[in-house]
Amino acid sequence: MDTTQLLKGVLDLAVLAVVDDEDGYGYDVLRRLRAGGLTEVGDASVYGTLRRLYAAGALTSYVVPSDEGPHRKYYGITPAGRDQLARQTKDWHTFSDTVTDLLQGAAS
Amino acid sequence: MSDHTSTTVRPEVEAFVAEVRSRLADLSADEREELLGGLEADLSEQIADGATDLGDPWLYAAELRAAAGLPESRRPRVRLALPRLRMPSRTEVLEVLDDARREWATLVDRHEAGRQAWTVAVALRPAWWVLRAWVLVTALDVAAGPWEAVSMVPTLGHPLVGPALLLAAVVASTLIGLGRLWPASGPDRLVNARLALLAMNVAAVVGLLAFAPIDEPGYLSWQPRNVDSVSYVEEVGPRDGLRVDGVRVTNLFVYDAEGRPVQGAQVFRPNGQPLTIDADQAWTGRGDERTVGCAWTSGTTPLFNVYPQPQRRQRRGACADVTPEQGVVTAAIPPFAQVPPVSSPLPLDPTAPTPEPETDQPDPDPAKVGGAASERPKTRQE
Numbered sequence: 001m002d003t004t005q006l007l008k009g010v011l012d013l014a015v016l017a018v019v020d021d022e023d024g025y026g027y028d029v030l031r032r033l034r035a036g037g038l039t040e041v042g043d044a045s046v047y048g049t050l051r052r053l054y055a056a057g058a059l060t061s062y063v064v065p066s067d068e069g070p071h072r073k074y075y076g077i078t079p080a081g082r083d084q085l086a087r088q089t090k091d092w093h094t095f096s097d098t099v100t101d102l103l104q105g106a107a108s
Numbered sequence: 109m110s111d112h113t114s115t116t117v118r119p120e121v122e123a124f125v126a127e128v129r130s131r132l133a134d135l136s137a138d139e140r141e142e143l144l145g146g147l148e149a150d151l152s153e154q155i156a157d158g159a160t161d162l163g164d165p166w167l168y169a170a171e172l173r174a175a176a177g178l179p180e181s182r183r184p185r186v187r188l189a190l191p192r193l194r195m196p197s198r199t200e201v202l203e204v205l206d207d208a209r210r211e212w213a214t215l216v217d218r219h220e221a222g223r224q225a226w227t228v229a230v231a232l233r234p235a236w237w238v239l240r241a242w243v244l245v246t247a248l249d250v251a252a253g254p255w256e257a258v259s260m261v262p263t264l265g266h267p268l269v270g271p272a273l274l275l276a277a278v279v280a281s282t283l284i285g286l287g288r289l290w291p292a293s294g295p296d297r298l299v300n301a302r303l304a305l306l307a308m309n310v311a312a313v314v315g316l317l318a319f320a321p322i323d324e325p326g327y328l329s330w331q332p333r334n335v336d337s338v339s340y341v342e343e344v345g346p347r348d349g350l351r352v353d354g355v356r357v358t359n360l361f362v363y364d365a366e367g368r369p370v371q372g373a374q375v376f377r378p379n380g381q382p383l384t385i386d387a388d389q390a391w392t393g394r395g396d397e398r399t400v401g402c403a404w405t406s407g408t409t410p411l412f413n414v415y416p417q418p419q420r421r422q423r424r425g426a427c428a429d430v431t432p433e434q435g436v437v438t439a440a441i442p443p444f445a446q447v448p449p450v451s452s453p454l455p456l457d458p459t460a461p462t463p464e465p466e467t468d469q470p471d472p473d474p475a476k477v478g479g480a481a482s483e484r485p486k487t488r489q490e
Contacts, residue, residue: 011175027150031157043154044168048175051142055177070149 007041013092014038015049016077016085019059023076026050050075058084120162121151127165127199128172135178143172205302237285240312241277245270247315284308349389357385358392359401359440360415367447372404374414382413387426390417402427402437416440 007014018024018032030046053059058081063071077085125148132140151162162168173180216222249270283289284305350357362373375383390401390412401417403410410428420427421435 025150026146027153030150030154042171043150044171045175047147047150048143048172048177051176054142070146072149073146 007038007045010092011041011045011049012053013085013088014041015046015053016058016081016088019050019075020077020082020085023074025064025072025074029075053081057081118152118155121148121155123199124151124162124165124168128169131166131169132173135173139176139178143176201303205306233285234282237281238278239316240309241281242274243312243315244281245274245277248273350383350385356389358390359385359417359419361440361442361444362415363444363447365450365452367449369442369445371416372414374411376413382411384412385417386412387428390426391422395423396421398423400425400427401440416442 014033014036015029018029018036021032024032026047027043029050030041030043033041033046050059054061054075058078059075060078061073061075063073065071125144128147129140129144132143135143155162170180216226280289360373360375362370362375364370377383385401387400387403392399398421399419400422402420403412403417404414405411417440418437419440420437422429427437
């Protein structure tokens, strides 16, 4: 099933959830999303979403220096981000319940 | 906090990110940095983890931009077509050239006829090398110095220079075709070389098309015009009309043996043909200064071999044409009122009657403007 359209709706939510769990840099977040089952998610979408959430104040960022290789920009969640996460989680549950009911009603 | 992996950035990642960066050029430096800051490292790690294809940088940039909530690129995304709003990068130009080559190859390959035609064309490549060298040297020939007919071997003034230069050009063109001399043929060259080669071939084709009409009689020539010495390009036919050294003669003034001007001298060539300056040749000057020669008449028939032809000011057309600004017909001004008397080389008395004309010549018909002259005038030509 093509989950692209579904993903677009919940990517913010998924990214916030991952970062809330543990701070991470771009590819790290992507890896965890994919490991969690969202195998179709595109890296550009994730990186862009991270930036958007950061610009919106839901995430904070900091650079971790490294002796070898490039520095990494890590993202962490902010209180505002946590609020948004809680709110959108609730919305998601409501939404998914509604859709499930609808489908069950149609199926029967 | 997870350990960060130290990764080195690979060249294809660098190139990819550079392309993405170029597609984000319309953003502010800050926005760009936020989007691209960790990208090289992230992509390198993705590859290290087994990702095979980075994909299309343009699409990547668009997705990045969209996910980040930034407006779409303000520049039109024209993928392969030639007009762009900025200088194309090396890779873009190479892609265009490579794609064009591939398209051409698939097109040719599609039909059996196409394949055969292409093998013939490929076999004829050496002929093209020679031809483009010839076009180049002939173009130099035409551009430099007085005009002459486009011939097999360009002359370029000195007799030896032309062939020597042609030989050198053929050798150079062949070496380029073989790949030994810059810009060198073949698909694996650098961008500048390929563009230079393309430009050279296009110029040769254009030159060839430009020269094609020149081999016909109606060619271009530069001729100095009469008194004005104004040189301009004129399309002429096969040199009609009375000319001396290529210069058109517009009138004749006849003086007799005593040096007095003769009015109404009717001039013929030995074969009985009249020596005419026709209406379309009998004009001088331009614009307000232009005058045309008017013909003497026999009855109502105009005769164009009778001199001197009187003049009339007329901006355009011939004397016989009716124009709004018709001037008055005036006598032509002779170059000399009187010239020195002359003596005939004939041992006999010059005033004795001339020999009878050949009897098999028909009597001249005024319509054809022929006639026997009682005296042989000494004509003075311009």
